[in-house]
Amino acid sequence: MSTTDRNTTANGDASATFDVVVIGAGIVGSAIARKLAGHELSVALLDARNDVGDGTSKANTAILHTGFDAKPGTLESRLVREGYHLLSDYAERTGIPIERTGALLVAWNDEELEALPGLKEKAERNGYDRTEIVGPAEVYRQVPHLGEGALGGLTVPDESVICTWTTNLALATDAVRRGVTLLLNRRVEAVEERGGTTVLRTTGGDVTTRWVVNAAGLGSDVIDRMFGHDRFTVTPRRGELLVYDKLARPLADRIILPVPTSRGKGVLISPTVYGNVLLGPTAEDLTDRTDTGTSEKGIAFLLEKGRKLMPELLEEEVTATYAGLRAASDHSDYVIDADARRRYVLAGGIRSTGLTAGIAIAEYVAGLAGEAGLELVPREDLPEPPRMPNLGEAFPRPYQDAARIAADPAYGRVVCFCERVTAGEIRDAFRSPIPPAGLEGLRRRTRAMNGRCQGFFCGAEVGRLMESRGADACGPRVPHENREHGGERRSPEARR
Amino acid sequence: MSTDTDTTPASAGVTTLTPAVVIVGAGPSGLSAARELAPRVGGEVLVLDRESTAGGIPRHSDHPGYGIRDMRRFMSGPAYARRLVEQARAAGATIRTNATVTGWAGERTLEVTTPQGRLRVEAGAVVLATGARERPRPGRLIPGDRGRGVYTTGHLQNIVHLQHGKVGRRAVIAGAELVSWSAALTLREAGCATVLMTTEYPRPDSYALFNIGGRAFFRPRIATRTRVSRIIGKPDLRAVEIENLDTGARRIVECDTLVLTGDWIPDHELARAAGITLDPGTKGPLVDSAFRTDRPGVFAVGNLLHPVDTADIAAIDGARAARSVLAWLNGGSTPDGQVRLVAEAPFRWVTPEVIRRGDPAPARRRLLLWSDRFIPFPRVVLRQDGKVVARKRLWWPASPGRVFRVPSIMLTSVNPQGGPVSIGVED
DSSP states (O other), rough: OOOOTOOOTTTTTOOSSSEEEEEEHHHEEEEEEHHHHBBSEEEEEEEESSSSOOGGSSSSSSEEEEOOSSOOTHHHHHHHHHHHHHHHHHHHHHHEEEEEEEEEEEEEEHHHHHHHHHHHHHHHHTTOOOOOOHHHHHHHHHHHOOOOOOOEEEEEETTTEEEEEHHHHHHHHHHTTTTOOOOOOOOOOEEEEEEEEEEEEETTTTEEEEEEOOOOOOGGGHHHHTOOOOOEEEEEEEEEEEEOOOOOGGSSEEEEEEEEEETBBOOEEEEEETTOOOEEOOOOEOOOOOOBOEEEEEEEEHHOOOOOOOHGGGGEEEEEEEEEEEEESSSSSSSEEEEEETTTEEEEEOTTTTTHHHHHHHHHHHHHHHHHTTTOOOOSSSOOOOOHHHHHHHHOOGGOOOHHHHHHHHGGGEEETTEEEEEHHHHHHHSSSSSSSSSHHOOOOTTTTTTTTTTTHHHHHHHHHHHHHTTOOSSSSSSSOOOOOOOOOOOOHHHH | OOOOEEGGGGGTEEEOOSSSEEEESSSSHHHHHHHHHTTOOOSSSEOSSSSSOOOOOOGGSSEEEHHHHSOOOEEEEHHHHHHHHHHHHTTTTTEESSSSEEEETTEEEEEETTTEEEEEOOOOEEEEOOEEEEEEEEHHTOOOOEEEEEEEEEHHIIIIIIIIOOOSSEEEEEEOSSHHHOOOOHHHTTTTTEEEEEEEESOSOHHHHHHHHHHHHHHHEEEEEEEEEEEOOOBOOEEEEEETTOOOOEEEEEEEEEEEEEOEEEEHHHHHHHHOOOOOTTTTTTTTOBBBBBSEEEEEEETTSSSTHHHHHHHHHHHHHHHHHHHHHHHHHOOOOOOOEETTEEEEEEEEEEOOTTOOOOOOGGEEEEEESSSOOOEEEEEEEEEEEEEEEEESSSSSEEEEEGGGGGGGGOTTSOEEEEEEEEE
């Protein structure tokens, strides 16, 4: 897919000197850019990839965490707790789908059972007091399809599932609408200090700025060293996941979590907002920061765990397998720090909790930058946050909306049958402030081709709509033929 | 056709249709059912298809071999699809394309999305003819990179025949059964060489016709007892790793295209959404020889029931099911008592799964089975209540990758009041 014809938003003018450049257009970076753009500042959001949210933010377990199991007293604990509420409110305003499923930690042996009171107490120290220890009967009442042998559990009623893609896109879109310049396809290769400004040498040319925020995820330690620091190392931790067919969803209507013990973390089963069921993740430390492939060992491990957790789940079809890389670091907490001398703020070591904590991290980063000398004058004229297209099964989607179809037939033309994505939604994605740069980006914006057939039926048609950037979405490719009983009209094939 | 637009706020803009019969899926089985039903039914026969063109899978299988058993002809997939569409229309059926059935609103009431609006289709009878699809890569749990260039046959043929798009230059085909050769033909037309076909079985499984023709034509290498164990290359496919199932040895085969063929699963979503009982073997609806599911007035035909047989067999299902649908519409009742038919290894499944005295014989007087093992001249055995009730040597092979047919006359000695009947083989 060509990236040269991207619109100006996504390939913004980088010739000016920005007040702040945020490196990394994942959830954390997008949230920071959005926050800073709420002030009288010129802000750019820069990313090495051709789309926002194409790194760690796109492939995680998509759980909105209460923070019940964070390490009490850490910055992570605080920001996850705050972020939970901030993101919940933001989701309400922008239409990011969230399902309040709740979670259940399940104990399978005595060690895990004995760990439950400690976890409940830990949750309370993290400011979350709604957990409850339950016996096996209640565990099976809540999850009737759970495998045999559960001894008890801990309920976490406010753990929820969210759409990580829409979260990232909403924050980045909001940032762009607030005037942030989005600079994609620019990998930072070197940093130069030049008389009160910083020049970022990127694969897409130089970008000059007074302040830099490093939210580069898997690359954050590398960027940090360019600023003369040597304080942490990112170890990519691969997490492989299996996504089961929507027909499996009745088996798991809440998040089923393992009890963390001395023998490490187990895997979870979670519903997704798209109506699927996740099984995973594995946890494997890698050295290659780009290896998002799946492995034979990982898949075998997940199947073995899944067979014990929920044997019926394994009878269902797997509709996707994927691997995400968490930006784990050698620190046990987020590493967020401002360097006033270099006019530089680091937001590093952000693990998978960054999805929940992102907006709170942005608040915190802005505060630090302000203290370090970045002038923060709030703007009065901020646009409303964007209303995002709904990708969630729990909320109405265009194909179900008779009024919307009547107003625009493109919403009645289902292109991706498994996920029921309409031509109208694909067209809208291309007309949005941050259009997709390729098929993967389109999938994250619409769910097209994410379903059980993986393109058997729709792949070619979706590809065709990609080529035209959704332009011919309004009418079907072959005219619809609606004939009365017994009516005769030549078929389109017969006309050839 | 009676039509009225509901104006209550909850369903504003939803149009209600009340056909005598609604058929979901305009492939060979659905269209054949429509052709037989339309002249014999008082009301409308409405066929719904989510694609923008009716005809089903044969539309994009642009090679000969279609229509042999049902039309007594030898024609290409697209020509066969056109003919089925023409026949159904000539018989008076209504075909609506771009019409996606999204769920049920009652026993025999469907919710449908079309560019012309949302429909509520309240039918006297429903025929599910939703077909089957090939299991894609995730369902096969093949590890490795998510490189571009991995297709199922359906995806590939859609790209090449319907969209006239491009694929790569060097392909590996996973599978060596009938559909795999269809994929090889398509690749050839697209200018892509098939460098290797893999099969987990000890021998290639497709029909002799295709094997002789195929071998002479392509001379591709067929690696028996192998599987694709890893996918290598991103963003574009570079190679696949092939494992020998007997020795465990692995090697790398360079390719830019991988076609995953066969490994069919029925498109059973609507059946499951209705709570219709499925057969664990076929994963399609459990039916009797009259194509009844366990929901009254809901029938199922075609490769939804037997993933997959050839298109002509699917078409014959549809035509035969028409009688049962008519009987239902005319108030006919289902005979009492039933005997469950159960497949035993090496058979993975058998259909129809339910036999009733008084029902018509299965289509073409054949039970359809799927074998996991090659047996040159299988001696088929039926057992009921601990006793052998029938035994017969068949003079055609049971072979993985295609349907195995057993004469239904073997059921004659089954006790209609007895327990389940197992069907297996004796060595």
